[in-house]
Amino acid sequence: MFESAELGHRIDKETYDREVPKLREDLLNAQYDLSQQSRFPVIIVVGGVDGAGKSETVHLLNEWMDPRHIQTHAFPDPSDEERERPYMWRFWRALPPRGKIGILFGAWHSAPIVERVLSRSKSAKLDQSIEEIIRFEKMLTEEGALILKFWFHLSKEQQKKRLKALEKDPKTRWRITETDWEHFKSYDRFRKVSEYFIRQTSSAAAPWIVVEGVDHRYRSLTVGRLLLNAMRERLAEKPAARLPEKKSPMLPRLDGKDVLTSLVLTTKAVSKEKYNREMEAWQGRLNLLTRHPKFKEISVVFVFEGQDAAGKGGAIRRVMQALDARVYQGIPIAAPTEEERAQPYLWRFWRNLPRRGRFTIFDRSWYGRVLVERVEGFCSENDWMRAYSEINDFESQLVRNGTVLVKFWLQISREEQLKRFREREKTSFKRFKITAEDWRNRQKWKPYHQAVCDMIDRTSTEIAPWTLVGANNKYDARIKVLRTIVGSLESAL
16 A cells, blocks of 8 residues: 555645645635535544654645645644543544534544554554544535545555654754654554554545655655545535435334333322432442542443423432532533534534543433434435444443443333423413423324434443433432443442
8 A cells, every 4th residue: 555655746836836826716716615615524534654744744734725624633642632532532522513614634544553553552442543533524514514635645664764764853852752753663553453444444435545755845745636636526416315215214113012102101299208218328328429539530421311291300409419510511402503503413422421420310301303303304215324333333432431321211101291391381480391392292293203212212322321211200300310320330430
């Protein structure tokens, strides 16, 4: 692969000076068209050999185009805040919105390669990282992103000359560190691992482009032209027509039974006195767990989903009552904002993940993609169908990073929902809880029922199972929620 990049490509100064002004003008025009259309983001991933011109190219792109519409991010060693979240968290935060260009210098590919070269990880770990990256980039392209990945290459002898030249020049001496020379000693191993990594992560939608880094004029024109052509091609495309909807991905059961119809919704009534005793006991145990010496080593995410009026808010309040307000944040999920619509749908959830020793409580969550967005037609069938695997991947990354993830679905009968709706309308301080949308959603009981069953079947995994709560009896439902949370935390600690 890299042999093809060692051809001694060069561009003479006259040709370079003649072509650059027109290229800059065309790049600026394409950038402004991208900004006006705001249909997709452009993600430029920059990687390669030390001294091959990565920094110079990044600076040049910012010089040639309008830097106000470019977001440039470098990724040195992760900070304490970043180490307390899943590995991909820092990259999700750096994604550009639609209409912008993001230049990611040493992005998600760098650490897996370096860790393997320096024998800090096994080959199995590298392969796991590769699989995650492939799925991540596939998700980005499915969401509409244009991804350009440039790998700047130098031969071993060329790299040695380049590092010495940079070290000799007083203006660039600061750029060469002991780490660069340590990496140079492992050049052959870096090349071997990098070739394998690039082959595995180069796809039709997000291919790696290997650029020879010896001649700065050739390198600059090559990257500029490729970027321009890719942007112009995508800008010229007409938005794809929405495909007709197909059948539900899962057929209804022949006997009419499913996870929801089999759930016991009404349990034996709990007296107020017993309820208060149980609540005090479980809330006390939960609070004590937050003081456990090992609690600072984990993070906790609670997901609350359920039917309208099923009691999510009441259950969440009882959980919060047991916690110090300084260790949790509640995230109510409504329709996405303009900022959130300009990003992949999981972006607004990634950005709210807690640090270690903290809780995040989601009142509705990423499951909106396979529930309300599916039923109401807010996304295409392709979007919500692929969301099952993307959600499972997301949750797998959370759990592997030490997050305790607990997911609740609160279910009530149709009759109980009607009763609660009417009570809300009659009670002055509860009227805000009932809207015309709630009544409209009630008319789609069957489609939502099917969507929930599909969701549970496809996303209740061994590491992130759903807890189904029959919630016709509010007292019993709240106790079950707290009991489940305490059991999960005790197991983790």
